[in-house]
Amino acid sequence: SKLTYIYNGIDANSIPYSLDVKKEKWVIFLGSLTFDKGFHVLAKMWSKILKVHPDAKLIVIGSGKLYDNNQTFGKLGVAEESYERRIRKYIVNEKGEIDSSIVFHGVLGTEKYELMAKGCVGIANHPSVRESFCLSAAEFQLCGTPVVSTNYGGLRDTVNNGSTGFLVRKKREISKSICYLLSNPE
DSSP, X not given: OOOOOOOOSSOGGGSOOOTTOOOOSEEXXXXXXXXGGTHHHHHHHHHHHHHHXXXXXXXXXXXXTSSOTTOOBOTTSSSBHHHHHHHHHXXXXXXXXXXXXXXXXXXXXXXXXXXXXXXXXXXXXXXXXXXXXXXXXXXXXXXXXXXXXXXXXXXXXXXXXXXXXXXXXXXXXXXXXXXXXXXXXX
């Protein structure tokens, strides 16, 4: 009478894994648009990635409201004002609009898996030294999409480095790994 069952964190039946999914030149960030989830690290290197892969797209699933529905957003409508100020210079064009290579989807339910399965690269919480497991990394891998993140915390237990993704020690290695996967979608 003192035992219970803890259900799996992911319903694998809802994930559309297939070897036949056509991979798009998409880098997909999944998570909250807050400082601790590291989107600003990816945003800062996005222009460098575009120089190598000008046809790549950055797909963002999540927003500043992921953990707080009452969050007030800045002018761009994607995150809290102070965080938007931090990322704005990396994601807007000369007109002050979000660059056409970046698509913000906001918070999604299970429909996110269809997008995640089409990506060449999944970005999960980087740089992260305190992630205990990283559910988003497991979700990407169940979708057949390799993960790029830092080699710290629970990601070492979640991602098989060199097989299901790349775990790097230095931030500059992140863009190299992303470009490699965009060039080699198989």
